[in-house]
Amino acid sequence: MRLFRPASLWVIACLLVLGPAGAGRALAAEPTLADAASAYDRGEHLRAQRLLKPLALRGDVAAQHLLAIMYAEGQGVPKDAEEALRWLRLSAEKGFAPSQYNLGVRYADGLDVEQDDGQAVAWFRRAADQGHAEAAYNLGVMYASGRGLAQDFTEAASWYERAARQGVADAQYNLGFSYANGFGVARDPAKAYAWLSAAARGFGEMDPDGRSLALDAREEVAKLLSPDDQAAAAQAAATPDPAATIQSAEDPGHRLHM
Structure with missing residues (x-):
């Protein structure tokens, strides 16, 4: 991830x-x-x-x-x-969300302050509650890694989804990864394919490494889908919320290694 x-x-x-x-x-x-x-x-x-x-x-x-x-x-x-x-x-x-987000970054990385994951989580949450996309993504990572709070993949996926809907490519990738492996959400290769497609497009030329990761992961997920399911998932990926527009595919029953 x-x-x-x-x-x-x-x-x-x-x-x-x-x-x-x-x-x-x-x-x-x-x-x-x-x-x-x-x-x-x-x-x-x-x-x-x-x-x-x-x-x-x-x-x-x-x-x-x-x-x-x-x-x-x-x-x-x-x-x-x-x-x-x-x-x-x-x-x-x-209450200025960009400042709350950046203060969270400082506490998470120990930039000019003593490193404090609890403070980072608190500031990310305050910004994310106001709709700050990057803060929502980082809060999801904190939940997934158990930094500053109890590890909770369901919460992580929920925050990834908020950020993913706002176009954060990292969040789209992590949400696709979550659907591929059933981390915090029901395992669903069609939704995984859709979000990974959105992530690859979002990374684009600005982050070739991220784009490569997303495309490689999507290729693994594609093995579990029929050509029709792939086409439907690719079409859903062009919408702001692929998970809401795509029909779930059958649970493949095993996790992918990405």
Whole structure:
């Protein structure tokens, strides 16, 4: 199975979408989060920092998140892991899912904090409960591996499915693997084939190793399916939720080694 990976330590693109509505817009002439993010995207880090700081001090969680990025990377400010963590925690504690996810990554990997799987699980759960796909995937891995909580393959599969439906290729692969072997779900080669197909497409050229793993696993599952079942599973793989649109195949009665 694909293990925990912090697909991206920082989440920047969603700042304007997930930031509080109207943040930093009390006065029309005042700089906004959009101004700061635009400056950051242009590489004008010093200007971005100057625009972000007052927004962050006023409690704008998205501004706090981006300011944490800049301190962590030394962009427009001296690199300062402690200051980065402070702003990240402020944002996370106020409910900003990308910050909660990234704080979970830090605890899981021991990045600038003492490694703590329990804390990682708690932060991943808070972000996942808000619909953060990568957090849901990582929470599934924590359940599958028994990190920070009791090992539970049923819970793992449930969280993988949440992330898989949002297009996380690692989650699609692990969910396909789970269906192939009956880990936390009823063994079902047709659903396994469908999710593994979705994973291969999701990995694409950005992750050739992942794509190869998914295709190899799908080839093993295909041995248990008729050509018609394979065609139906491949068609289902193109939908957001293959498991809901595919007819279950007969349990093959043995596990696959992938």
